[in-house]
Amino acid sequence: MSRSPSLTVDLHMHTTISDGRLAPSELVDLIAATGLDYFSIADHDTLGMYLQHGEMLERFGRRAISGVEVSTFAQGRELHILGYGVPIGPATLDGVLTDRKSVRRERAVQIVTKLQEQGVRISMDDVVRQTGGGMIGRPHIARALVESGAARDISDAFERHIGSSCAAFVPSSTLTPAEAIAAINACGGVSVLAHPTRNAAEELLDSLVDAGLRGIEVWSTSHLPHDAARLRTKARERNLVMTAGTDFHGPTEANPRPGTSVDAEDLQGFLDLVLR
Ligand SMILES: [Zn+2]
Ligand SMILES: [Zn+2]
Numbered sequence: 001m002s003r004s005p006s007l008t009v010d011l012h013m014h015t016t017i018s019d020g021r022l023a024p025s026e027l028v029d030l031i032a033a034t035g036l037d038y039f040s041i042a043d044h045d046t047l048g049m050y051l052q053h054g055e056m057l058e059r060f061g062r063r064a065i066s067g068v069e070v071s072t073f074a075q076g077r078e079l080h081i082l083g084y085g086v087p088i089g090p091a092t093l094d095g096v097l098t099d100r101k102s103v104r105r106e107r108a109v110q111i112v113t114k115l116q117e118q119g120v121r122i123s124m125d126d127v128v129r130q131t132g133g134g135m136i137g138r139p140h141i142a143r144a145l146v147e148s149g150a151a152r153d154i155s156d157a158f159e160r161h162i163g164s165s166c167a168a169f170v171p172s173s174t175l176t177p178a179e180a181i182a183a184i185n186a187c188g189g190v191s192v193l194a195h196p197t198r199n200a201a202e203e204l205l206d207s208l209v210d211a212g213l214r215g216i217e218v219w220s221t222s223h224l225p226h227d228a229a230r231l232r233t234k235a236r237e238r239n240l241v242m243t244a245g246t247d248f249h250g251p252t253e254a255n256p257r258p259g260t261s262v263d264a265e266d267l268q269g270f271l272d273l274v275l276r
Pocket of ligand 2: 247
């Protein structure tokens with residue numbers, strides 16, 4: 001079997017503008033040191049990286065692909081839709097991204113209130129201290145729970161306190177995936193289903209394709225190798241482009257750097273759409 005050359009890419013990374021642990025400049029320095037062939041910083045519900053720090057990415061030329069990860073909600077579960085190659089401007093994805101910061105803060109307040117009602121000693125101040133001034137997400141609440149001793153570690157915090165099956169869970173969005181997909185496609189972006197195995201998003205794949213979904217994140221650190229093989233088959237059957245990302249939120253022991261290896265041939269469909 002002949003294999004095409006492999007590329008090192010990471011099309012799914014976060015900064016402190018949403019819930020990542022590295023500031024934009026720190027992440028950009030790490031990307032430069034790592035030497036990725038293509039990458040995208042896709043913060044949750046904001047293009048702040050591009051609107052406020054676009055100049056940091058100029059040196060990467062076409063290796064840097066614009067991106068955003070939009071939170072949506074469908075059939076009782078949270079689904080994340082990535083939008084790539086969107087044009088950068090204050091009105092981009094207006095209505096989908098507008099006011100998300102206040103929506104996310106309001107959601108955190110609701111979760112913290114529910115936790116307090118359950119007797120967990122945690123305050124909004126504890127959570128806000130974890131954010132570094134960026135948008136609030138559940139990882140910040142998880143870190144505050146660990147710091148306060150209410151959870152052993154981040155996964156324990158999600159499992160027992162703030163995961164989607166917990167009493168304190170509040171959905172982050174009333175936006176539907178179809179609305180996010182339509183908005184991303186309408187501005188010329190490429191809509192991609194993020195980490196399809198999470199929250200069984202994969203079950204909804206065909207309805208998302210009907211709504212105009214263009215691609216699927218086949219390689220993700222949330223997947224096992226057999227997941228990627230199955231998702232690759234599904235992508236090919238449905239004529240979807242394939243992407244790869246680690247959902248990098250900062251260095252960890254297992255993943256000190258962003259990036260994953262992918263066959264150039266498998267990424268070509270995506271690159272053709274996004275680098276047009
Ligand atoms: Zn996500
Ligand atoms: Zn993500």
